[in-house]
Amino acid sequence: MTLLQQAEKAKASSYKMLNVSLPVRNGALLAMSDALLMYADYILEQNEADMHAAKVDGKTDAMLDRLLLTKSRIEGMATGIKKVIALPDPIGSEDWVEKMPNGLAIGKRRVPLGVIGIIYEARPNVTSDAISLCVKAGNAVLLRGGSDAIRSNTAIAEVLARAGYKTGLPEGCIQFIQDTSRESAAQLMKLSGLVDVLIPRGGEQLIRSVVQNATVPVIETGLGNCHVFIENSAEVNMARDIVFNAKVSRPAICNAAETLLIEEGFAKAHIASILDPLAQAGVELRGCEKSRRLYHGMKPAQEQDWLTEYHELILAVRVVSDIEEAITHINRCGTHHSESIVTSSYAAAEQFLNAVDAAAVYVNASTRFTDGEEFGFGAEIGISTQKLHARGPMGLHELTTVKYVVRGNGQIR
Amino acid sequence: MTLLQQAEKAKASSYKMLNVSLPVRNGALLAMSDALLMYADYILEQNEADMHAAKVDGKTDAMLDRLLLTKSRIEGMATGIKKVIALPDPIGSEDWVEKMPNGLAIGKRRVPLGVIGIIYEARPNVTSDAISLCVKAGNAVLLRGGSDAIRSNTAIAEVLARAGYKTGLPEGCIQFIQDTSRESAAQLMKLSGLVDVLIPRGGEQLIRSVVQNATVPVIETGLGNCHVFIENSAEVNMARDIVFNAKVSRPAICNAAETLLIEEGFAKAHIASILDPLAQAGVELRGCEKSRRLYHGMKPAQEQDWLTEYHELILAVRVVSDIEEAITHINRCGTHHSESIVTSSYAAAEQFLNAVDAAAVYVNASTRFTDGEEFGFGAEIGISTQKLHARGPMGLHELTTVKYVVRGNGQIR
Secondary structure: OOHHHHHHHHHHHHHHHOOOOHHHHHHHHHHHHHHHHHOHHHHHHHHHHHHHHHHHOOOOHHHHHHHOOOHHHHHHHHHHHHHHHHOOOOOOOEEEEEEOOOOOEEEEEEEEOOEEEEEEOOOOHHHHHHHHHHHHOOOEEEEEOOOOOHHHHHHHHHHHHHHHHHOOOOOOOEEEOOOOOHHHHHHHOOOOOOOOEEEEEOOHHHHHHHHHHOOOOEOOEOOOOEEEEEOOOOOHHHHHHHHHHHHHOOOOOOOOEEEEEEEHHHHHHHHHHHHHHHHHOOOEEEEOHHHHHHOOOOEEOOHHHHOOOOOOOEEEEEEEOOHHHHHHHHHHHOOOOEEEEEOOOHHHHHHHHHHOOOOEEEEEEOHHHOOOOOOOOOOOOEEEOOOOOOOEEEOHHHHEEEEEEEEEEEEOO | OOHHHHHHHHHHHHHHHOOOOHHHHHHHHHHHHHHHHHOHHHHHHHHHHHHHHHHHOOOOHHHHHHHOOOHHHHHHHHHHHHHHHHOOOOOOOEEEEEEOOOOOEEEEEEEEOOEEEEEEOOOOHHHHHHHHHHHHOOOEEEEEOOOOOHHHHHHHHHHHHHHHHHOOOOOOOEEEOOOOOHHHHHHHOOOOOOOOEEEEEOOHHHHHHHHHHOOOOEOOEOOOOEEEEEOOOOOHHHHHHHHHHHHHOOOOOOOOEEEEEEEHHHHHHHHHHHHHHHHHOOOEEEEOHHHHHHOOOOEEOOHHHHOOOOOOOEEEEEEEOOHHHHHHHHHHHOOOOEEEEEOOOHHHHHHHHHHOOOOEEEEEEOHHHOOOOOOOOOOOOEEEOOOOOOOEEEOHHHHEEEEEEEEEEEEOO
8 A cells, every 4th residue: 555545544544433432442442452462472573673673783772772672561562552541531522512692502522633643763662652542532543653663563553453443443543654765754744634633753853854844734742952940049959859850860851951050149059069969970061151160070061052952961051140041041942841940939930930931831840740641641642842732741632623513403694 | 124033023022921911911902902093094095005006906806805994994903903802811821730649730821822923915904803812812923914915014013013012012022024025925934933823814825835835833724615415304494594695695705605415305306495596696506417407507517616615606516315425525525614414313413513524513504603703702813724723713712822830849750
């Protein structure tokens, strides 16, 4: 099948999905979860072939780790599907129903988006996560993974689709694109009328390419140049713990902090209390001029540092003269993902919450909490850093749209 | 100022808009409404120059009518702004606040989108409508109108901006782009990071061009290839009135019907009752083969007719063998705007509401009701035919986004 044919099949089956009840969707998800375990050996075999090819290609250890599947990782995928089963039905309810003076009853009904396209990179568990969330929300899904994981992804998609079709999902609602060429990605981005939304999951280059080239609606995800700002009135221990957690706990994740901003008064008194533990943990510190006068041994930060999501144990440090300077820096340099202030001042907290332009703005907490599970959504398909449709962690709700349903008895205008 | 400088100014002032209270926004809107009346002569003078140039250019009467301003049309714009003042504040509330087990309080706060770009064509009242709605929702606005109305639009934007800045809006939040070249439109479509959403208002060509070329998020609006489907059990008089209203009352508007689908049993018994009044009203009928056998004198419809939004007194007519065929036709040929079924059958009504993929789906009512005022939103900035962010008539709520506001006391992960 060509990509176009696959998309047409997904579209046709998305209309059939509208008639698939919650018990059938949940039953299919349960069968999928079981099938992952039943066919774990087959999936692992295919993953081994991917791993072999990646090693021959000389991929880095970090890349190999992202690609690797183990029995326990497959069990994790199966458990993830069960969690999705437990979530309430995101579709069918009417959020708002109004009776108009002319007698028309207008309801705003939650409905599936239709066909969701996902372009992603190495990690094969995305295949399973994305399929389960899209199906639960009543959508058809068109997946295009990276070439490194092609055998693993194909196997997972095949196992899940077969289990789903056997238990009542309409044939064709799960489409995995075999072709991992640039051309297939480019074509997917332009399937207006067939793909209702395209969600890229991966690195900066992939996301930029989708935003630049797509003609179908896109939800931009995951770029996280996040900041922690320590205001003068912050408690020293709290500030130290939050900065350390935001930078060190999982530096490769998008909600990790990349730049630390410190208000001048606090920096003069306490900069060492904040930076010493980071330096001891092996974090490379790159400071502005002012901060380097207060704390020795940092490399100088360049303009580029303020704009970089390191994904590594590197932290840019800047001393600012007041909260306005911190807010301006964040709004100018950030990616509008997750931003945190540490403060004891009510006024500073409220000002920061109001003025910082980001999906999630924190007072006295680590930026690392921006995550669907942590927000109580049960699962997430990504973290939106745009303002349209979805912002922050996207759960099942964000995989739906609305339709106005209008009941009359002969009204004309 | 270059377009880029204008966009940067809009962005900077959008951050200042976050601190502008509702009383100040409403006060500014009142001053704007007054200013339109106070400077009506100046605006009319500029409009006269546009009208003169358009006549010299040989524009059609319909185009001239769209361009024309009169004292009473300016009064209508001023009244429109007063209606916006009366609407509740769309920003600041938190739709959802949850206390997590770890003590974090997560709130989902309604906030302005930031900078809204609007590309539009002839009608100068869009300038006033768009500015008032965007300002009410706390946004900065970057407007690019068509060249025909350049003098009228410039005058309106100037009068409104001056009145707004005098009464507390941050300087720069209303930007009108003087350059009406293709290049300026192309540049506006690519201002990623400066324009948070771009809304095209105009004809098919404009909208397609924006969808094809924009890298900033777009809300597709206004294309309306709408259908009325008469099911076998429909009441004849109701069906006749609804079809007549949907086609004839305002054929140039996007919610007018373009194709009539009739179930075969009904067509055999009643097609003349439905089509005679249309023919008498001067509607050109283009029928499928089956319908032409049942009702003589129609031109044959071509495949292209099913896909065309005529914007005129032309109606395509097709006889279908059952409701499934009607639904399939609508989902294939429609623009997902407004679709109506006329029926006495509960099952048929529910099936149509469920299976038709459109912003607004009607039972026993004219498609003409898809409109912000009719839906009780008080005003609208356009009608979205996409599924992301907004669907159907877009009011103030659709000019906002959310931000997660997270309050902690030292939480780390």
